[in-house]
Amino acid sequence: PRASIGWWTHRLIEKGVAHEPLVQVFGAPTLRFRDPDGMMLALVGVDVGDAEGWASSEVPAEHAIRGLHGVTLLLDRAEATAAILTEVLGLEEVGREGNLIRFAGSAELGGLVTLRAVGGFLPGRPGAGSVHHIAFRAADDAAQAAMGRALAARGLHVTEQRDRQYFRSIYFREPGGVLFEIATDAPGFAVDEPIEALGQALKLPAGLEPHRAEIEAVLPKVA
Structure with a gap:
């Protein structure tokens, strides 16, 4: 929530998390910091309405994070990427600020893509501190195929x-x-377990199922 950005600033200080000074980006207070792998993240204060958040014993409900805000792509130039976002993927340009161009999809949360044209930026490389790809939704196979033809x-x-x-x-x-994925909504995450059980068990593709024990042994604890 917009009014909670001060609370989160205090929490980062309390936990010893290095962060940049608070800035305004497209009118939203934005608090940037890096995760342990060096990837740049940000907490963004927005008007959240009635959306519920992830409260815990340490985070009161009124300050809880409500969801993903969006993603920022660092590019040498933005124009050709912008054309893909609007003409193929169906996003709409909603604002420009300095070297930033922002696009919005239909999703209430997580539907923002911001292009930052920096010029001469280092090419991407895999490893800790990087994002492998960005995924976009397609309603079904037909919609996905139409996007594929437009890209080709x-x-x-x-x-x-x-x-x-x-x-x-x-x-x-x-x-x-940047590597983009277009994924269909179907069949959905409830294809092999009930909705109320989602997120409670590790699900593996068939090819990795024989290695379940060794995979589980090295996974970090998340709860």
């Missing part, structure tokens, strides 16, 4: 559809080099 018509290489059990995906690198 622009000279971009699109992978074959890959079955991810809970959704079906295609992948491509947008003109700025």
Whole structure:
């Protein structure tokens, strides 16, 4: 919540988390910091309405995080990527501020994509502190196929559809080099367990099931 950004600033100080000075980005108070792997994250204060958050014994409900705000892509140039976002993926440009261009989809939470054109930025590389890809939704196979054809018509290489059990995906690198995924809504995460049980057990693709014991042994505890 917008009014909670001060509470979160105090919490980062209390926990010894290094962070940048509070800034305003598109009118929203934004508190940037890095996770233990060096990836840049930010807490963004917004008007949350009636959305519920993740309260805990340490985080009161009125200050709880409500969800993902969006993602920022660091690019050499923004124009070609912007065209993909608007003409293929259906996002709408909603604002410009300095070297930032912001786009919005239909999702209430997590539907913002911000392009930051920095010029001469280092090319992406895999490893700790980086994001592997950005995923976008398609209602069904037909909508996904239409996007794939539109991308191919622009000279971009699109992978074959890959079955991810809970959704079906295609992948491509947008003109700025960021790996994008387009995933179908169907069949959904409730395909192999009831909705009320989601997130309580580790689910593995069939090919990794024989290695369950060794995978579980190295996973960090999250609760």
